[in-house]
Structure formats: structure tokens, C-alpha cells
Amino acid sequence: MDGRLGHLLRAAVLFVALGVGTVTLRTVEAAPAPTVTAVSPSGGPLAGGTAITVTGTGFTAGATVDLGGALATSVVVVSATSITAVTPAHASGAVVVTVTNTDGQGATISGGFTYLGPPPTLTAVAPTGGPTAGATTITLTGSEFGSGTTVTVGGVAATNVSVTSSSTLTAVTPAGVAGAASVVVAKADGQTATLAGGYTYVQSAPPAVTAISPSTGTHGGGTVVTLTGTGFVSGATVKFGTVAASNAVVISGTSITAVAPAGTVNALVNVAVTNADSQAGTLANGYRFVDTGPLTVLSTTPTAGPLEGGQAVTIVGTNFNAGATVKVGDATASVSLVTPTAITFVAPAKAAAGKASLVVTNTDGKSATLKDGYTYQKGPTLTAATVVPRASTAGGTSISLSGTGFVDGMAVIVGTSAATGVTLAGGTKVTFNAPAQPTGLTPITVRNTDNQMATLGGAVLYVAPPMILAITPNSGDEAGGAEVSIIGEGLVSGTTVTVGGKPATGVSLPEPNRLLAKVPAGTGVAEVVVTVDGLSASKSDGFIYTSTKGKLTGSLATKGVSLALWGGGTTQALVTSTAVAGCPATALGMWVIDAGRFIGYIAGAPAIVNADWDKKFATTIPASTPIIIRCG
Structure with a gap:
């Protein structure tokens, strides 16, 4: 029968009473489940x-x-x-x-x-004995040692148990009583092995304290001291008078460091070291608690944080003591570390932005205040620009963004790279130089010094900047007007051109990536800049201005007739220029065409001969004037 039934079974047994004609129904109870x-x-x-x-x-x-x-x-x-x-x-x-x-x-x-599994065995302990203060490293030999194995010596748990193999482990003895003690190994499943009298405790010499440095410290506590002596054992404790020191660390058998507790001003107290076996050594009148002066609060780092709190802040000052408390405004902060010159705390939350004073109070009641030492501030925000700014993939593009809550020291991250030249205009505008990034829409993140941040997705569009590959011709007269062809990349309709900082005229795009432009007047070597959608490319020596003033342009024959252009200047300058070119004044004759007639000049001739010339060119002969020159 299925054991899951577990309920009352009823068996109907029918008894027929012969001769009576009656039927009786009887029920039988099944046995209960176990x-x-x-x-x-x-x-x-x-x-x-x-x-x-x-x-x-x-x-x-x-x-x-x-x-x-x-x-x-x-x-x-x-x-x-x-x-x-x-x-x-x-x-x-x-x-x-x-x-x-x-x-x-x-x-x-x-x-x-x-x-x-098989129970453990324990066959040997080495060394077989050690001081009652404990702290002796022993090696146990046996079998079936494994993870979770524990060791007791004289019924007290050993520490630092380390199973090196299934047959070997090491441990550090606890303090004990002089005499033989049983060593017990216990597996994680509870099976044990015992080596009766396997370890003998030998009465340790008590510790001795011979010196403490420094021997004085603030009565508020917190002074780190070093105790020198003998017989110090791991686990030893330190007391100043009747008050326990904190953070006692046994460096060696002859040295302990500890942090002094608070005490009474000018009290001279004993300093005692007690080993784990309860033996102690005392340096009588070894330490004096002194009043080191007024409490001061000098600065905080960082100086600001978010309204929700949680910012770790460090106060720098003097004469802080263990147990000192910190208030930020009216709220008590959680203090995590106190040294005589620094306190670290976690800023509490605050409902509204603004400055809060910091108050440090020592356990002796002394306090100091840093007025407006910490500022609660809202996190920054970024406002999307109406037109997404463009930046060069090469970096260096200056970008400005608006928002709120910007503070000095704010960092700007474009994509995954930090921007440079971050400059704030109040708390609502930031200007920076964009770093190099690949093409495409890129997010911008601003992070204040309190680590509050804001991110604006797709805040800047990175595009490849235009390029200048060649400029032809690359020189021309200072008077300007020369038409140049600029070949490059990313040059489109609407591209602007400047030469020497002045706009070129007549800019056109006869074919993709080639511009035609007329240069303005200028001098010297000029930078040529092309700009497309706010992104620029330049060539520092893109155009060289030349001067023909006082010069003849063209080939001058030393005998016969020549045609040349004069660069401008006086008649005497023209005569001198022809002489330099190989035609002396004694053999020189010059003519220009003026209103369909020839006007001539004969060097050395009477004034009447050159009257028309002198009248027309009384002060100067204009640049680019064609001159017919006869030499000889």
C-alpha cells in the first residue's frame, strides 16, 4: 500500500447474521505513519x-x-x-x-x-616545547590533514593554522601553563587525533620595558609611541596607567608600537606590557600627558561637496586627539581617522546649497572653528546648444558650452579625453579646447572638484578639418588682385579665404576641393587660411607679396627698341633703372601712348622737347605703365 496515503482508512466488513437478517458495519483504524x-x-x-x-x-x-x-x-x-x-x-x-x-x-x-573519510593521525610536533607566552610556530606531522583542519594545544586554539600538505601543517601556539600539554588535530568533519603531552610549555621570562619614545604626548591621546625592552610576544597588550593603548603591534621581541590613549594633563603614568601568558613588565612613570596648546583648524580638502553628503574630507590643524568630533554646520560628521594634525571625516547631507562652518571638539572640551570651511553645492548641468558645435578631429578647436553649477577647477571630458584650456565665465559658461577625437557626435562631461558631474550626449560633432595642399601662384604684387588657385581637401562652397589676415575676394569653387580667389593688397610673406563651418586650415607661407615699384619688368635691349612695364616712381628713377639695365641716359629715349598719341622723353634734351612728358608725369609715373624704350 502506498505510504503516502497517511489518512484514516476505513474498511467495511459485512457480517450477515443468519436467521436474524441484520447487517452490521464496523470501521478499522490504519496504523499511523512513522x-x-x-x-x-x-x-x-x-x-x-x-x-x-x-x-x-x-x-x-x-x-x-x-x-x-x-x-x-x-x-x-x-x-x-x-x-x-x-x-x-x-x-x-x-x-x-x-x-x-x-x-x-x-x-x-x-x-x-x-x-x-579516514580519521586524521598525529605523529609528531616540532619543536616539542616553547614558552608559556606562546607565539611559537610549530610543525605538526601526521595524515589526513585538509582544508578546515584546526589545532588546539592544551585545550586552547592555536592560531595561523596553515595546511601545507595532507601530512604537514604549521600553527602558532597560544599562551599556556608550564608543563606538558596535549596537541589535538581536528578535521572539518569533526574527527580528531591527539598526541598526548605532545608539547611542553616552559615558563617564559616576563617582559621588561626599558624605554618609550616619545615619553610625552598630548593629553588628548593619539600619540604613536615605540616601546623598547625584552620578552615581547605577539598578542601582547599595552597600558598607560590603567587605560589600554590602541593598535599595539609587536614588531619584535624587543620593540612594540602603540597609540597612546587620552589622559589627564601633566599626569605621569606607568607603561605596562602584558604578554598572552599574563606576565607583565612595567616602566614606572614612563609617560607624561601634556597640554600641547590650543586646538586649531587650518584648512580642508576638498573644500566643497554634494548636498547628499558622503564626501571624504580631511581637516588639517594642530593638537587633535583621539575621540575628537567634527560638526559641519549643525550636523555631526562620521570621523574615520584622527592624528594630532589631521582628521578625516565623511560629510553629512544638507538640504540646501551654501557654506557651512566646521567645528572640531577634542575630548577635553577644547574646540576650534573654521568659518565657512566647507561648501555644499548642487551638481553641474549642461545645456544643449541650438546648433551643435563642430570640432576638428585633430583637436584644438575652441568650444563654449552653457549650464549651471560650474566651479573653479572643473574638468571637461570630451568622449574619453580631457579637454585643455578650461576657462569659466561665472558658474554658467565654460570654454575649452577640444581634444583629438574620431569623427562623429561625441558626448561632453563636466566634473566638479567634488566629483559631481553632468553629461550631455552628442554635444559636439567631430569632423575632419579642411586641408591646403597647394596654392598657385604663390606670389604676386603688393597691390593685390592676383587670382590664386587653392587645392586641398574638405573645400566646399561657402569656404572663406584670408591672406595675411585680410579677406580674399571673388572666392569660387570651380570644382570640388579647388578654390579660386583674388588676394587683397599686402606685404611680405602672408598666411593663407581657409575656413569651413568654423574649422580652419592654414599655410603660414601661403602667399608672398612682391614689389615692382622702381623696377622695370621685361627684357631691355641695350641697342634698339624694347617694351617694358614700369613698377612706378619718378622719371629720374626710371632713367636710373634703365641705366642699371644697360642703357645709359646718354643713349635713352622713352615713349608712352596717351589718348592715342605718343608722349616722349629724351634724356638730356632741352625742356621744351620733354614738356608734355614732364607735365603728365610731374610727380610720378604710375605702376604698371607700359614704356617704349629705345637705347642707342
Whole structure:
């Protein structure tokens, strides 16, 4: 019958009373299901053979016992509440124990029995003895050591247990009482091995304290001291008078560092070191608590933080002592570190932005205030520009953004790179030089000194900047007007051109990436700049201005007639220029065409001969005037 029924069964038995003709109905109650509450012992070897007792209720004759799917042997139902059996073999680990009655009803107890691996053994301890103060590193040899193995010496737990292999481990002895002590190794499954008298404690010499440095310190505590002496053992404690020092660290058997507690001004106290075996050494009148002067608060870092608090802040000052408290405005801060010259705390939250004073109070009641020492500020915001600014992929483009909550020292990150030249105009405008970035829309993040930040996605569009590859011609007269061809990349309709800082005229795009422009007047070597959508490219020596003033342009024959252009200047300058070119004044004749007629000049001729010339060119001959020159 299925043991899951567990409910009241009713069997109808029909009795026919012969001769009476009556029928009687009788009900029969089924046996209750069993329960299992305990198994003892709760563990045994993998090979089985452990005699166990199962405790519970509702056990009936013929019941079986199952451990993790394997049937126990020698099962005896001692009573309705007790069964004895012998465990079968099984793999290691905890198993479910199940009791099943003959009517099929059963009960289980999860993890009721644990199959244990081999027990540990302990064969040796080295060294075999050490001081009662403990702190001796010992090596244990045996078998079946593993993760979670623990060690006790004389019933006290050893420390720093390290299993180096299944047969070796090391540990550090605790303090003990002089004499032999048993060493016990316990596996994680509770199996143990004992080496009786395996370690002998030898009475340690008590520690001795011979010096302390410094020997004075602020009465507020917090002074770090070094104690010198002998017999110091790991775990030793330090007291100043009756008050325990903090952070006592045994550096060696002859040196301990500790932090002095608070004390009474001018009190001279004993300094005592106590080892783990309770033996102590004292330096009488070894330390004096002194009043080192007034408490001061000089500065804070950082000086500002978010309204929600949580910012770690360090106060710098003098004569702080352990236990000092900090208030930011009316709120008490959580102090994490105090030294005589610095306090670190976590700023509390504040409802509204603004400045708050910092008040430090020592345990002796002294206090100091840094007025408006900390500023609560809202985080920054960024406002999207109406037109997304463009930046050169090469970097260096100046960009301005608007927002709120900008503070001095604010960082600007474009994409993943920091911008340079960050300049604030109040708390609402920032200008910076964009770093190099790949093409595309790129986010911008601003981060204040308190680490509050704001990010604006797609805030700047990176594009490849224009380029100038060639300028032809690259020189011309100072008077300007020369038309140049500029070949490059990224040159489009609407590109502007400047030469020497002056705008060129007649800019056109006859074909992609080639511009035509007329240069303005200028002098010397001039920078040529092309600008497309706010991005520029330049060539520092793009155009060279030349001067023909006082010069002849053209080939001058030393005999016969030549045609040349005059660069401008007086008649005498022209005569001198022809002489330099190889035609002396004694052989020179010059003519120009004026309104369809020739006007001439003969060097050395009477004034009447040159009257028309002198009248027309009384002061100067204009530049680019064509001159007919006869030499000889």
C-alpha cells in the first residue's frame, strides 16, 4: 500500500447474521505513519559497519532502514520509538536516513548520517616545547590533514593554522601553563587525533620595558609611541596607567608600537606590557600627558561637496586627539581617522546649497572653528546648444558650452579625453579646447572638484578639418588682385579665404576641393587660411607679396627698341633703372601712348622737347605703365 496515503482508512466488513437478517458495519483504524527524529551516532566510516540507533515514532516490526539509497543490515525494531541497525558502505558525505514500515509508510531525516573519510593521525610536533607566552610556530606531522583542519594545544586554539600538505601543517601556539600539554588535530568533519603531552610549555621570562619614545604626548591621546625592552610576544597588550593603548603591534621581541590613549594633563603614568601568558613588565612613570596648546583648524580638502553628503574630507590643524568630533554646520560628521594634525571625516547631507562652518571638539572640551570651511553645492548641468558645435578631429578647436553649477577647477571630458584650456565665465559658461577625437557626435562631461558631474550626449560633432595642399601662384604684387588657385581637401562652397589676415575676394569653387580667389593688397610673406563651418586650415607661407615699384619688368635691349612695364616712381628713377639695365641716359629715349598719341622723353634734351612728358608725369609715373624704350 502506498505510504503516502497517511489518512484514516476505513474498511467495511459485512457480517450477515443468519436467521436474524441484520447487517452490521464496523470501521478499522490504519496504523499511523512513522517519524524519524535522530540517528546516533551521526557519523561513521565509509566502509560501513557502524551500529546506529534510530529514534522516532510509529516503528513497526519488519521496518527497513535505508542510508543514502543503501539498506542497513541487522535491523531490529526495539520498540515503536527505537530501531537498531548496522550501516552499509557508502561514499563520503551526509546522507538521508529513511525508515519504512511494512505497510509502505515511511519517514526520513535529511543528513541524518555522515560517512566520514579516514580519521586524521598525529605523529609528531616540532619543536616539542616553547614558552608559556606562546607565539611559537610549530610543525605538526601526521595524515589526513585538509582544508578546515584546526589545532588546539592544551585545550586552547592555536592560531595561523596553515595546511601545507595532507601530512604537514604549521600553527602558532597560544599562551599556556608550564608543563606538558596535549596537541589535538581536528578535521572539518569533526574527527580528531591527539598526541598526548605532545608539547611542553616552559615558563617564559616576563617582559621588561626599558624605554618609550616619545615619553610625552598630548593629553588628548593619539600619540604613536615605540616601546623598547625584552620578552615581547605577539598578542601582547599595552597600558598607560590603567587605560589600554590602541593598535599595539609587536614588531619584535624587543620593540612594540602603540597609540597612546587620552589622559589627564601633566599626569605621569606607568607603561605596562602584558604578554598572552599574563606576565607583565612595567616602566614606572614612563609617560607624561601634556597640554600641547590650543586646538586649531587650518584648512580642508576638498573644500566643497554634494548636498547628499558622503564626501571624504580631511581637516588639517594642530593638537587633535583621539575621540575628537567634527560638526559641519549643525550636523555631526562620521570621523574615520584622527592624528594630532589631521582628521578625516565623511560629510553629512544638507538640504540646501551654501557654506557651512566646521567645528572640531577634542575630548577635553577644547574646540576650534573654521568659518565657512566647507561648501555644499548642487551638481553641474549642461545645456544643449541650438546648433551643435563642430570640432576638428585633430583637436584644438575652441568650444563654449552653457549650464549651471560650474566651479573653479572643473574638468571637461570630451568622449574619453580631457579637454585643455578650461576657462569659466561665472558658474554658467565654460570654454575649452577640444581634444583629438574620431569623427562623429561625441558626448561632453563636466566634473566638479567634488566629483559631481553632468553629461550631455552628442554635444559636439567631430569632423575632419579642411586641408591646403597647394596654392598657385604663390606670389604676386603688393597691390593685390592676383587670382590664386587653392587645392586641398574638405573645400566646399561657402569656404572663406584670408591672406595675411585680410579677406580674399571673388572666392569660387570651380570644382570640388579647388578654390579660386583674388588676394587683397599686402606685404611680405602672408598666411593663407581657409575656413569651413568654423574649422580652419592654414599655410603660414601661403602667399608672398612682391614689389615692382622702381623696377622695370621685361627684357631691355641695350641697342634698339624694347617694351617694358614700369613698377612706378619718378622719371629720374626710371632713367636710373634703365641705366642699371644697360642703357645709359646718354643713349635713352622713352615713349608712352596717351589718348592715342605718343608722349616722349629724351634724356638730356632741352625742356621744351620733354614738356608734355614732364607735365603728365610731374610727380610720378604710375605702376604698371607700359614704356617704349629705345637705347642707342
